[in-house]
Amino acid sequence: MGPVGANEFLFLLQGLKWTALLAVIGFIGGGIFGMLIALIRSSRNAAARTASAAYIALFQGTPLLMQLFVVYYGVALIGIDVSAWLAVAIAFTLHASAFLGEIWRGSIEAVPKGQAEAANALGLHYVSRMKDVILPQALKISMPATIGFLVQLIKGTSLAAIVGFIELARAGQIISNQTYRPLLVFGIVGVIYFIICWPLSHFGTGLEKRMAKAAR
C-alpha cells in the first residue's frame, strides 16, 4: 500500500477541475438550449411542440453513458473529427437541455393562466410577456428542480471518464490503483463531491426562501 499524500491529492484536484468545467459547460449549454426547448414545448405550434417532446423523450429515455458513446463515436463515424472535449461538451449540452427544457416547461405551465391574460390584456407581446412576466415566475418555481438537476449533472460528469477524461472519479480510480487504498481514496473523492454539491443544494433552498419572501 502506498501513501496518499500531497501529490495524490493534487492529482485528484486536477480531476476536480475537469469535473467542474464539464458541469459548467453542460449547465450553460443545456441552459441556453433547454430554454429554447421549454419555449418551443409551450408554444402554440403543434408540430414544434411534438418535435420538442420527442427530443425530450429521446434524451430522458436513454442513459447518459449511451449518449456520450453515440456522440463521441457517432460524430467520428460520419467523418467529422471532433476532439473528446467537443464531443463531451455536445453530449452534456444535449442531455442537460432535454432535462432542463422539461423542468422549465413544467414551470412555465405552472404560472397561473391569469398572468399571461393580464399581460395580453395590457398589450404586451410574446417577448415581453415571457421575459418580464412569465419566465421570472417560472424560474422561481423551477429553482428546486433546476438545482437538483445541476447536482445530478455534476455527479453525472463522472461518466465522461469512459471516453478518456480524467475527471474526479477517474482520478480517484487511478490513485486507488496506485496506492491500494480504495476506501480512503474514494472516501476523499466522495467528500469532494459532497463539498461541491451540498452547498449548491443549500444555496438553492436559500434562494427559494428569499424569493418566496419577496413574493409574500
Added chain:
Amino acid sequence: MANSVIDQSTLISLEKVERWYGAFHALKAIDLSVRKGEKIVLCGPSGSGKSTLIRCINALETIQDGSITVEGQLLDGSSKAVDAIRREVGMVFQSFNLFPHMTVLQNCALAPMRVRGTSRADAEKLARKYLERVRILDQAEKYPAQLSGGQQQRVAIARALCMEPKVMLFDEPTSALDPEMVKEVLDTMISLARDGMTMICVTHEMGFARQVADRVIFMASGEIIEEAEPEIFFKSPKHERTKTFLGEILAHH
C-alpha cells in the same frame, strides 16, 4: 337596429357574435353597441356568457362568427388588429392578476414602457399619477402580496389606466374580495365613471348598477335577455328569468 351605420360616438360594436366551447354554445348572436362615455353593467347567472362576452372584446377569447369593432378597428383576427384594440381597452380581472414579482410601481410602469416605448422615468411618472388617482401611491414600492385584496384590485385598475385606455372592462372586480373591501374598489370605479370613462362591468353589485350604469344588461344561456336603464330594469323587469335572477340577487344583498 341601424347596425350598419356606425354612429360617430359608437365606441364598441358587436354584431351577431357567436362563441362555442365544443358543443356548449356560450354566446348566441350577441348584438351590442356601446357609446363613448357609456357605463354598462352586465349581469346574469354564472355560465350565462357575460365574462366570455367582455373577454371577446379585447380578444382574450376568439369569436367564431359575427364581428367586433372597437373605435372603428375591426377585430379581424390579425395581430395588428388585436394590438390596436388592446391599446384602447383596459381590463380588470376578478383575481387581480398583478405580477407578483414586481412592485406596485413596476406593475404599472411595465406596459407603457414595453407597448408604447415610454422611457422608464416617464412610465414611472405615469404610474405614480394613476396610483394617486386610485389613492394608493403610498404603497408604490410594495409587492402585491403585501397588500390587501382591495388595495391589489385598485392597483390593477391603476395598471390598466396607465395605458390610458378609451374603455375599461371589469370582469367581476369585487367577487374575490372580502365584503369590507368591496366598497373601496366600487368607489374607485364610481369615480372613474364620473370622469367619463366608458365602462363595461360584469358585476352583481346592484347598488353600483343603480348608481352608475346607463344601461343594465341581463344575460342568460349566452343570450341578451333584457336591457334597460337601471331605474326601469330594477323596478319593472319584463322577462321571467330577469325577475327570478333579481329576486335571488337582491335577497342576498
